[in-house]
Amino acid sequence: xxxxxxxxxxxxxxxxxxxxxxxxxxxxxxxxxxxxxxxxxxxxxxxxxxxxxxxxxxxxxxxxxxxxxxxxxxxxxxxxxxxxxxxxxxxxxxxxxxxxxxxxxxxxxxxxxxxxxxxxxxxxxxxxxxxxxxxxxxxxxxxxxxxxxxxxxxxxxxxxxxxxxxxxxxxxxxxxxxxxxxxxxxxxxxxxxxxxxxxxxxxxxxxxxxxxxxxxxxxxxxxxxxxxxxxxxxxxxxxxxxxxxxxxxxxxxxxxxxxxxxxxxxxxxxxxxxxxxxxxxxxxxxxxxxxxxxxxxxxxxxxxxxxxxxxxxxxxxxxxxxxxxxxxxxxxxxxxxxxxxxxxxxxxxxxxxxxxxxxxxxxxxxxxxxxxxxxxxxxxxxxxxxxxxxxxxxxxxxxxxxxxxxxxxxxxxxxxxxxxxxxxxxxxxxxxxxxxxxxxxxxxxxxxxxxxxxxxxxxxxxxxxxxxxxxxxxxxxxxxxxxxxxxxxx
Amino acid sequence: xxxxxxxxxxxxxxxxxxxxxxxxxxxxxxxxxxxxxxxxxxxxxxxxxxxxxxxxxxxxxxxxxxxxxxxxxxxxxxxxxxxxxxxxxxxxxxxxxxxxxxxxxxxxxxxxxxxxxxxxxxxxxxxxxxxxxxxxxxxxxxxxxxxxxxxxxxxxxxxxxxxxxxxxxxxxxxxxxxxxxxxxxxxxxxxxxxxxxxxxxxxxxxxxxxxxxxxxxxxx
Amino acid sequence: xxxxxxxxxxxxxxxxxxxxxxxxxxxxxxxxxxxxxxxxxxxxxxxxxxxxxxxx
Ligand code: HEM
Ligand code: HEM
Ligand SMILES: [Fe+2]
Numbered sequence: 001x002x003x004x005x006x007x008x009x010x011x012x013x014x015x016x017x018x019x020x021x022x023x024x025x026x027x028x029x030x031x032x033x034x035x036x037x038x039x040x041x042x043x044x045x046x047x048x049x050x051x052x053x054x055x056x057x058x059x060x061x062x063x064x065x066x067x068x069x070x071x072x073x074x075x076x077x078x079x080x081x082x083x084x085x086x087x088x089x090x091x092x093x094x095x096x097x098x099x100x101x102x103x104x105x106x107x108x109x110x111x112x113x114x115x116x117x118x119x120x121x122x123x124x125x126x127x128x129x130x131x132x133x134x135x136x137x138x139x140x141x142x143x144x145x146x147x148x149x150x151x152x153x154x155x156x157x158x159x160x161x162x163x164x165x166x167x168x169x170x171x172x173x174x175x176x177x178x179x180x181x182x183x184x185x186x187x188x189x190x191x192x193x194x195x196x197x198x199x200x201x202x203x204x205x206x207x208x209x210x211x212x213x214x215x216x217x218x219x220x221x222x223x224x225x226x227x228x229x230x231x232x233x234x235x236x237x238x239x240x241x242x243x244x245x246x247x248x249x250x251x252x253x254x255x256x257x258x259x260x261x262x263x264x265x266x267x268x269x270x271x272x273x274x275x276x277x278x279x280x281x282x283x284x285x286x287x288x289x290x291x292x293x294x295x296x297x298x299x300x301x302x303x304x305x306x307x308x309x310x311x312x313x314x315x316x317x318x319x320x321x322x323x324x325x326x327x328x329x330x331x332x333x334x335x336x337x338x339x340x341x342x343x344x345x346x347x348x349x350x351x352x353x354x355x356x357x358x359x360x361x362x363x364x365x366x367x368x369x370x371x372x373x374x375x376x377x378x379x380x381x382x383x384x385x386x387x388x389x390x391x392x393x394x395x396x397x398x399x400x401x402x403x404x405x406x407x408x409x410x411x412x413x414x415x416x417x418x419x420x421x422x423x424x425x426x427x428x429x430x431x432x433x434x435x436x437x438x439x440x441x442x443x444x445x446x447x448x449x450x451x452x453x454x455x456x457x458x459x460x461x462x463x464x465x466x467x468x469x470x471x472x473x474x475x476x477x478x479x480x481x482x483x484x485x486x487x488x489x490x
Numbered sequence: 491x492x493x494x495x496x497x498x499x500x501x502x503x504x505x506x507x508x509x510x511x512x513x514x515x516x517x518x519x520x521x522x523x524x525x526x527x528x529x530x531x532x533x534x535x536x537x538x539x540x541x542x543x544x545x546x547x548x549x550x551x552x553x554x555x556x557x558x559x560x561x562x563x564x565x566x567x568x569x570x571x572x573x574x575x576x577x578x579x580x581x582x583x584x585x586x587x588x589x590x591x592x593x594x595x596x597x598x599x600x601x602x603x604x605x606x607x608x609x610x611x612x613x614x615x616x617x618x619x620x621x622x623x624x625x626x627x628x629x630x631x632x633x634x635x636x637x638x639x640x641x642x643x644x645x646x647x648x649x650x651x652x653x654x655x656x657x658x659x660x661x662x663x664x665x666x667x668x669x670x671x672x673x674x675x676x677x678x679x680x681x682x683x684x685x686x687x688x689x690x691x692x693x694x695x696x697x698x699x700x701x702x703x704x705x706x707x708x709x710x
Numbered sequence: 711x712x713x714x715x716x717x718x719x720x721x722x723x724x725x726x727x728x729x730x731x732x733x734x735x736x737x738x739x740x741x742x743x744x745x746x747x748x749x750x751x752x753x754x755x756x757x758x759x760x761x762x763x764x765x766x
Contacts, residue, residue: 044617047664052657055667056617057606123598123675134600136614171502195589195596197686198531198547201611202524237502244505248512252743255516256523264694265611266546268530269718270725270735272692274523277736347696351612351620430699431627434619435662496758504754508747515743526723546719564717690719 011382013084015091022077023375029070034458036063041451061139074371081378082226083162086173092161100151107147138190145191152184171240175222183215198266205261214254220370221246231319232300232312242292249285257282263343272343279341283334293326315380315388321373328365348424354416361409383472393467400460407453414446536585546690550588553578553681557688559626567693595682602669623698625687650676
């Protein structure tokens with residue numbers, strides 16, 4: 001099924017064909033992410049489910065690792081997809097790019113199989129090299145780390161090569177080339193081992209925070225700028241000026257905003273202030289990005305409506321997902337992030353389900369949404385569709401995914417409040433305090449709702465999956481059909 | 491001089507240069523902060539423990555001492571207080587042995603992926619209790635539930651026994667699975683947990699396991 | 711009571727020293743990041759004034 005999508009004849013650029021492969025794997029891993037999330041969520045309610053067979057830790061690890069990896073795949077896919085358009089050149093080393101795609105995919109498969117069937121190792125250094133590093137999000141063993149670095153180097157060479165050959169260096173490409181270098185470099189901060197857990201966590205946050213609240217956000221800024229040009233014909237001059245403002249604000253607040261993770265890990269008290277104030281400014285660029293999308297959309301819509309009497313939107317599902325991204329980023333990262341970013345609040349919310357509420361909405365809103373938009377854009381290009389319309393499936397998948405994620409977020413937020421008040425504020429956060437809070441009806445009910453909303457999310461995903469696989473060919477054929485009587489219309 | 495008054499605010503070049511400056515300078519500040527923080531969270535030495543010099547992250551030999559978590563008037567929150575020498579698994583560990591033990595403990599904690607169920611220093615997963623101050627939890631102390639359950643007479647023995655076969659000593663329906671932890675690994679993990687409880691976390695978790703016992707009482 | 715003495719474990723470093731009460735450290739850092747933008751602004755202004763207005 002996937003190959004039908006990949007080998008579409010309308011697709012002449014080999015770099016774009018490679019991009020489609022990355023998108024395809026991303027989509028499969030997205031599905032795996034949700035399945036393992038469901039298993040973990042079931043275990044909260046029925047702890048005996050798969051006990052000592054596929055424990056919570058394993059399901060959770062696969063859940064969040066699949067997420068990180070599918071997003072990285074889709075990010076690579078997005079860059080390969082826009083590269084020929086932005087630079088006028090194909091990727092510099094396509095054969096190599098093709099090869100490392102297969103190597104990476106094989107490596108991911110091996111890592112997952114080891115997670116599932118070996119699970120844990122003895123307390124020796126060899127476990128860190130071969131089985132797992134046991135550090136949230138970057139659990140992949142060291143051999144895989146090294147492989148990932150090699151793959152990323154090839155990817156970067158491909159991007160940089162095309163960029164350097166381009167006669168006109170666009171703002172979008174300049175930002176991307178610089179940002180990807182920082183993004184890849186930061187991964188190195190997560191690759192070493194130390195006995196000192198405070199230092200361990202200090203650098204672990206360099207990877208996690210400086211990814212999601214700095215380099216990934218800038219990546220999204222650049223991709224969204226490109227998507228707006230493609231979808232509604234936004235003016236490059238305006239979009240790229242916005243992009244630089246976003247870079248300024250995102251890095252200006254996000255780099256030192258890192259301090260909001262250094263309140264309680266053994267680091268000095270001066271981080272309270274630095275973390276609080278810089279991270280409080282992080283929502284500002286997210287508001288700006290939201291305003292920017294609405295502004296460009298409204299402006300182009302008004303113009304094309306007046307001049308050509310048609311909608312400005314050339315890809316309706318992609319535009320919907322870009323809008324979900326703009327708002328979801330603001331809501332999940334901006335609002336839910338700000339909720340718990342002051343140390344006075346964070347001392348009680350730190351490491352509760354509140355964090356999970358924020359994590360879910362932020363990752364979905366900020367990253368899943370924009371990457372889904374890119375998939376729709378890529379399929380439009382692959383199938384050679386001039387104007388992509390929503391199908392019933394596109395609409396239903398949007399409705400269910402958004403409703404499901406919001407439902408999970410609300411449920412997790414309720415659990416988080418309850419934990420914060422009962423476990424932390426009232427009972428002081430010990431073992432007994434923890435379970436007292438876990439067993440109160442409000443918490444248990446909310447866990448039930450989270451699972452129910454997780455199922456809704458999953459159904460939404462299935463519809464999305466089917467839509468992405470079929471929309472291209474369907475609308476392509478429809479168009480052929482419409483075109484036949486009057487081929488001159490092209 | 492030309493008469494027109496162009497707006498810099500709509501100049502791409504202004505924003506590009508500002509973005510480069512702000513990004514670059516923030517990164518430099520972060521590097522300076524990192525140098526300072528690193529010097530403060532470096533593990534202390536055995537010497538520091540003997541002379542009573544307070545370190546944010548103490549030497550591995552802190553396992554040879556009693557540890558408490560007490561309100562500090564000066565700091566405005568609780569801090570770990572390192573007390574008298576106290577044998578750990580029946581002996582006083584040399585700096586080398588303590589370091590090796592802590593290393594094994596940390597590696598095992600990673601190898602068994604404790605952080606995908608528990609939080610350490612508040613980071614990780616939310617399926618099981620935070621382990622930052624687990625060593626100090628009332629359940630593990632003399633007269634606490636776990637020493638009774640495991641039929642042991644010290645915190646370290648109780649913890650080690652629990653870790654080697656958690657389902658056997660389960661106290662809740664949400665159980666910790668058996669992770670194949672050997673006796674050596676269990677001893678090392680307990681050293682890691684004890685060491686972690688001596689890290690100065692700026693008062694997290696607040697009021698650890700000390701529910702308000704003052705004016706308000708709750709009906710059962 | 712706005713200015714308080716540093717009470718941290720270590721107070722003999724530049725950042726603890728700048729941290730003399732609510733927000734002093736973070737305001738200082740914000741300022742040294744943002745103030746140089748004035749200079750960039752003025753430079754860009756001069757550059758634009760010496761160039762004919764852009765066609766739109
Ligand atoms: C798209 C952007 C963002 C994403 C994807 C994101 C995601 C996450 C995730 C997954 C965690 C949990 C990490 C863990 O496993 O321990 C987290 C923690 C946190 N985030 Fe964000 N975040 C984003 C933006 C923000 C923003 C803008 C703020 C503040 C304004 C913020 C504030 C926080 C804080 C304070 C924590 C620590 C929670 C704790 O103490 O347990 N985040 N974030
Ligand atoms: C089928 C829907 C989903 C279910 C049932 C689900 C369930 C879970 C569960 C049970 C956890 C472990 C939380 C804990 O440690 O207590 C978790 C963590 C996490 N999930 Fe999901 N999830 C789902 C979808 C998603 C989606 C769509 C995303 C993002 C795009 C996501 C991102 C995350 C992240 C970032 C964490 C780590 C949070 C943290 O450490 O704070 N999940 N999820
Ligand atoms: Fe953060």
